Amino acid sequence: MKMHNPPHPGEVLRKLCLEPLGLTVTEAAKALGVSRKTLSSILNGRAGISPKMAVRLSLAFNTTAESWLNQQMQYDLWHAERNRKRLRVQKLSAA
Amino acid sequence: MKMHNPPHPGEVLRKLCLEPLGLTVTEAAKALGVSRKTLSSILNGRAGISPKMAVRLSLAFNTTAESWLNQQMQYDLWHAERNRKRLRVQKLSAA
DNA sequence: TAACCCGCAACGATATACGTTACACTAAAG
DNA sequence: CTTTAGTGTAACGTATATCGTTGCGGGTTA
Numbered sequence: 001m002k003m004h005n006p007p008h009p010g011e012v013l014r015k016l017c018l019e020p021l022g023l024t025v026t027e028a029a030k031a032l033g034v035s036r037k038t039l040s041s042i043l044n045g046r047a048g049i050s051p052k053m054a055v056r057l058s059l060a061f062n063t064t065a066e067s068w069l070n071q072q073m074q075y076d077l078w079h080a081e082r083n084r085k086r087l088r089v090q091k092l093s094a095a
Numbered sequence: 096m097k098m099h100n101p102p103h104p105g106e107v108l109r110k111l112c113l114e115p116l117g118l119t120v121t122e123a124a125k126a127l128g129v130s131r132k133t134l135s136s137i138l139n140g141r142a143g144i145s146p147k148m149a150v151r152l153s154l155a156f157n158t159t160a161e162s163w164l165n166q167q168m169q170y171d172l173w174h175a176e177r178n179r180k181r182l183r184v185q186k187l188s189a190a
Numbered sequence: 191t192a193a194c195c196c197g198c199a200a201c202g203a204t205a206t207a208c209g210t211t212a213c214a215c216t217a218a219a220g
Numbered sequence: 221c222t223t224t225a226g227t228g229t230a231a232c233g234t235a236t237a238t239c240g241t242t243g244c245g246g247g248t249t250a
Contacts, residue, residue: 021187024226031185038208040228050207051168051175052182059184065172073146073164080146081160087147089154090126092116119195133239135197145238 006078008045009071017061018043032056048072101173103140104166112156113138127151143167 018028029039033056041047049057049072054065113123124134128151136142144152144167149160 017188023187025228026226028187031187033183034207035209036227037210037229041207044228046229047207051171052178053207054172055175055179056182056184059179059182060187062186062188065176066168069168069172073161073168076146077149077160077164080150083147084150084154087151087154088128089151091157092118092123092126092155093112093157120197121195130240131196132198132241136238139197141198142238148238 006071006074008075009049009068010043010045010047012071013049013057013068014043017057028060032060048076101166101169103170104144104163105137105140105142107166108144108152108163109138112152123155127155143171 017023018025023031025040025043026036029036032039032053034053038047042049042053049068051065051069054068054072057063057068058065112118113120118126120135120138121131124131127134127148129148133142137144137148144163146160146164149163149167152158152163153160
């Protein structure tokens with residue numbers, strides 16, 4: 001069981017992509033082809049990274065879309081697992 | 096570049112979980128705590144596997160939620176990559 | 191025939207991604 | 221001090237997605 005809160009991918013994006021290149025949010029949003037608000041929401045953890053956005057990031061920053069989606073998945077999964085005790089689910093397979 | 100269409104996770108779910116246990120859709124849906132329609136949509140490729148659903152599957156079938164979300168991610172990513180040429184994105188990092 | 195299972199259409203509630211516009215705050219430059 | 225650039229974010233609209241309920245037609249089986 002992994003027990004530490006995975007960072008929101010937006011934080012990583014800012015620290016690893018925008019800051020090293022000295023990019024402003026406005027500049028990066030324009031280059032990515034999205035609105036400033038859309039990028040800002042991601043950077044501040046108010047929106048997730050969609051598959052389409054992951055592809056945009058891969059094109060702009062020469063990375064893999066998979067790595068971005070993977071981070072998003074880990075983040076979503078961690079939050080979903082936190083509430084798993086509230087789900088009433090019967091076991092269907094033998095342990 | 097991976098070039099083969101990844102299967103929809105719903106197919107895998109049916110083949111690897113429902114059929115081996117001889118479960119009907121109705122039974123499985125009840126055990127998972129979702130409506131028959133919800134599960135049917137997933138099995139027939141009309142809905143994706145959400146993080147919450149992945150946790151339900153992990154509890155019912157003694158698997159990892161990550162494996163289900165990973166399959167969903169590969170599926171979504173493949174479809175997003177297919178249209179990446181339509182995205183107007185500027186490169187921001189040196190190759 | 192009757193009981194059960196299935197896919198699916200229709201409708202609503204809720205959430206997310208994305209856009210535009212507008213406002214207030216900050217920091218830097220004139 | 222005034223102007224400007226950058227930022228966060230609220231409001232509002234649109235499109236799409238998950239998930240629920242209800243109901244219907246078709247298939248299988250007892």
